[in-house]
Every structure is written in structure tokens, then in C-alpha cells.
Amino acid sequence: MKIGEVALKAGVTNRAIRHYEELNLIKSRRLSNNYREYSKEALDKVKFISRARKLGFSIDECSSLISLFDNQRRKSVEVRNIAIIKNDELKRQIHELKDLQKSLEWLIKKCPGNDKPNCPIIDELAS
Amino acid sequence: MKIGEVALKAGVTNRAIRHYEELNLIKSRRLSNNYREYSKEALDKVKFISRARKLGFSIDECSSLISLFDNQRRKSVEVRNIAIIKNDELKRQIHELKDLQKSLEWLIKKCPGNDKPNCPIIDELAS
DNA sequence: CATAAGCTATACCCTAACGTTAAGGTCAAG
DNA sequence: CTTGACCTTAACGTTAGGGTATAGCTTATG
Structure with a gap:
């Protein structure tokens, strides 16, 4: 799906999504017309970031949380520690x-x- | 007095004072060597700004407050309204x-x- | 007197997380 | 063919100064 749809579904702006992408929190592939194309997983990550931001986590912290989110061998204590600090x-x-x-x-x-x-x-x- | 003395007495940095001056919250005259020279009134205003900032007022709001501070015909309700909004x-x-x-x-x-x-x-x- | 320390000056880059133009490419409908 | 909706990148604006670089001025010391 294209950026506008992701933005709508995740409840953030197109600009925010491009921003997250610039900071390597999410990825996209390009269509032949150079438009960004996002997978469902990318949408999920944008939603994840949006929720985390609303909970007060910085972009940097969101980055760490996403790494843990991606890591199936994460330890819950690591997530908990980030949350405790915040x-x-x-x-x-x-x-x-x-x-x-x-x-x-x-x-x-x-x-x-x-x-x-x-x-x-x-x-x-x-x- | 020169900037360092004002900064010391008001408990802010030299940089902050120059910043306030750039934004026209305070004024200074220049000595023959181009150093800034501040009056006691200017020092009082820097202190005023410093206290207001610590109370959560933005620079913009400080600017309004200083105008009222300067205005001997101010109405206390105007000051109060700014404070209520904040x-x-x-x-x-x-x-x-x-x-x-x-x-x-x-x-x-x-x-x-x-x-x-x-x-x-x-x-x-x-x- | 010379030099170093300390104060001052201007000026430019940096922060967080996007918002906001500007200027233009793409695509479907009328 | 044009309009409008959507997309693109680039780059400046926001807040309130902090940090750094370079250079001039002043003052204390040897």
C-alpha cells in the first residue's frame, strides 16, 4: 500500500512516516513510479511507533522497542527496563x-x- | 555592567542574555570597545525573564509580561489572564x-x- | 614590556519531531 | 486536455538556547 493509506490507517501524517523512514525505523520498497510501497508489517510498525510515541517514548526509544519487537529471542526484562526508565x-x-x-x-x-x-x-x- | 556580571547576578548564561537581546526582550548600549553595557533595569529584566521562564512561561509570553511590567498603566487583569492561560x-x-x-x-x-x-x-x- | 589568562564579540552548527511551503511528477476521471 | 488527488524531494521553521571556532580586548603576572 502507498504512504497515504498507511498514514490513514496508522493515524499519523505522511510526513511522520517519511521521517520514521529517514531514521530507519521502517522500510519501504519503491514502485516503478518511485512511489513508496509498504507491506502490512510496515504498517504494523508504524502503528507500533504511533502508540509508543503516545505513551511518551522518544523516537530513539521507539527504535529500541522496535528492535525488541522484531527480536523473537528478546527478554521481557529488557523491554521492562526501558519502560521503567520512561x-x-x-x-x-x-x-x-x-x-x-x-x-x-x-x-x-x-x-x-x-x-x-x-x-x-x-x-x-x-x- | 558587562554581560558576564549580569549573567552571574541573574543566574543565566551569557548566551541566554544575548539571545534575549536578539529577540528584543532587553536592550544594551555598547562601550567604545563594542562590549555590551547593561543598566540595572536591564539586569532586573533578565532576572524577571529568568523567573518567568522557571514558572513555565515561553519567551513569547515573557515578552508580553515584560511589556506589562514596563507599562505603569497596565491592568492587573491582563497579567492575570496570561497567567490563567498558562x-x-x-x-x-x-x-x-x-x-x-x-x-x-x-x-x-x-x-x-x-x-x-x-x-x-x-x-x-x-x- | 611581553605574554598568558580571562572576558568579550560575531557567527555558524546542533538539538526533537516533525510542520510547512515550494516545485514538480503521476494517475484517473470528466 | 485539464483538473484534482496523490505522490516525490529539498529545505527552511519551530523552541530556547548550548556548543564551538575564531578573533579582539583587558588585566594580571613575571
């Missing part, structure tokens, strides 16, 4: 964002939000 | 990340993590 990163990131959000919320509550210049948010940033 | 963005982002993290955690729990190929994480991504 999970820890996510937890840390959530923590940081929560701190920020709480600070911001606190400032917003203190701001009168009227048509006068006095503003605790500006004051805090300028302090 | 706060909502942060909340949404935290929500998304939490969902991801929970999904990942669930998958990790289901994975045996041994030396056999069977892996629920891979299965989920390939499903």
Missing part, C-alpha cells in the same frame, strides 16, 4: 510541573484582576 | 502525563521482566 522520567516531570502549577495558581489567587496596575504576579517576578 | 495549559499537560504514566505503570506491573520473550508491553504496543 516511567520514572514521567513521574519526575509530573512532579516538576505540579510545583510550577501550584506556584502559578497561588499567584493568580493573589491577583485582584482588575483595571489597576497593582499586580502580585508582576511583583513576584520582579522581586 | 495555568490551564499546565493543568492539562499534567493530566495527560499522569494518564500516560498510569498506563505505563500498569504495563510494567504486568510484565514478568525475565529472560523470556513474552512481554505484555510489546503486546500492547503491537495490538
Whole structure:
């Protein structure tokens, strides 16, 4: 199938697919008119990448996961380790964002939000 | 004062200050040797930007905030609105990340993590 | 005074993951 | 024959600076 169909079925853009191909995450053969032709396996990989990306994995990590996906002699602990690292990163990131959000919320509550210049948010940033 | 001193006092790099200047968030005059010379007000603005960045505001938003900071006839509601938008963005982002993290955690729990190929994480991504 | 260390300048390349033109080739329908 | 939908490559834009190279200026030391 051609790129447009793969993109539609996998729920990603044509550009994303070409990008994954540039980075050697997937492969295609060419038709006589130079159009890319994808196998069902390639479509599956694009779907795989799409899901992994949505779970927060980077392209680089997707690359590792695809290697494991392809490897029938993989050890599940290897996959698990990648996931654990990502999970820890996510937890840390959530923590940081929560701190920020709480600070911001606190400032917003203190701001009168009227048509006068006095503003605790500006004051805090300028302090 | 020169760029290095400003950078030290504001806790940012020289490069960042030049960057802010390129984007017209701050200004400097030049000494006879072409070195940048900053006023105390410029230092205050760099500090202001640094704090705002740490609160999650983009450079673009910092630019708006600085305009309000400079404007003695600002209305606090304008500042507040920017902060509210950012706060909502942060909340949404935290929500998304939490969902991801929970999904990942669930998958990790289901994975045996041994030396056999069977892996629920891979299965989920390939499903 | 000469030299080295340290600060400053401009300028270009790099990041992540594509988005977005630009300019053009291919193919089926009307 | 033209239109429109689809495909191609190439290359710049995005975010917020980091890193590096080269060169000029300043200051401290021998």
C-alpha cells in the first residue's frame, strides 16, 4: 500500500512516516513510479511507533522497542527496563510541573484582576 | 555592567542574555570597545525573564509580561489572564502525563521482566 | 614590556519531531 | 486536455538556547 493509506490507517501524517523512514525505523520498497510501497508489517510498525510515541517514548526509544519487537529471542526484562526508565522520567516531570502549577495558581489567587496596575504576579517576578 | 556580571547576578548564561537581546526582550548600549553595557533595569529584566521562564512561561509570553511590567498603566487583569492561560495549559499537560504514566505503570506491573520473550508491553504496543 | 589568562564579540552548527511551503511528477476521471 | 488527488524531494521553521571556532580586548603576572 502507498504512504497515504498507511498514514490513514496508522493515524499519523505522511510526513511522520517519511521521517520514521529517514531514521530507519521502517522500510519501504519503491514502485516503478518511485512511489513508496509498504507491506502490512510496515504498517504494523508504524502503528507500533504511533502508540509508543503516545505513551511518551522518544523516537530513539521507539527504535529500541522496535528492535525488541522484531527480536523473537528478546527478554521481557529488557523491554521492562526501558519502560521503567520512561516511567520514572514521567513521574519526575509530573512532579516538576505540579510545583510550577501550584506556584502559578497561588499567584493568580493573589491577583485582584482588575483595571489597576497593582499586580502580585508582576511583583513576584520582579522581586 | 558587562554581560558576564549580569549573567552571574541573574543566574543565566551569557548566551541566554544575548539571545534575549536578539529577540528584543532587553536592550544594551555598547562601550567604545563594542562590549555590551547593561543598566540595572536591564539586569532586573533578565532576572524577571529568568523567573518567568522557571514558572513555565515561553519567551513569547515573557515578552508580553515584560511589556506589562514596563507599562505603569497596565491592568492587573491582563497579567492575570496570561497567567490563567498558562495555568490551564499546565493543568492539562499534567493530566495527560499522569494518564500516560498510569498506563505505563500498569504495563510494567504486568510484565514478568525475565529472560523470556513474552512481554505484555510489546503486546500492547503491537495490538 | 611581553605574554598568558580571562572576558568579550560575531557567527555558524546542533538539538526533537516533525510542520510547512515550494516545485514538480503521476494517475484517473470528466 | 485539464483538473484534482496523490505522490516525490529539498529545505527552511519551530523552541530556547548550548556548543564551538575564531578573533579582539583587558588585566594580571613575571
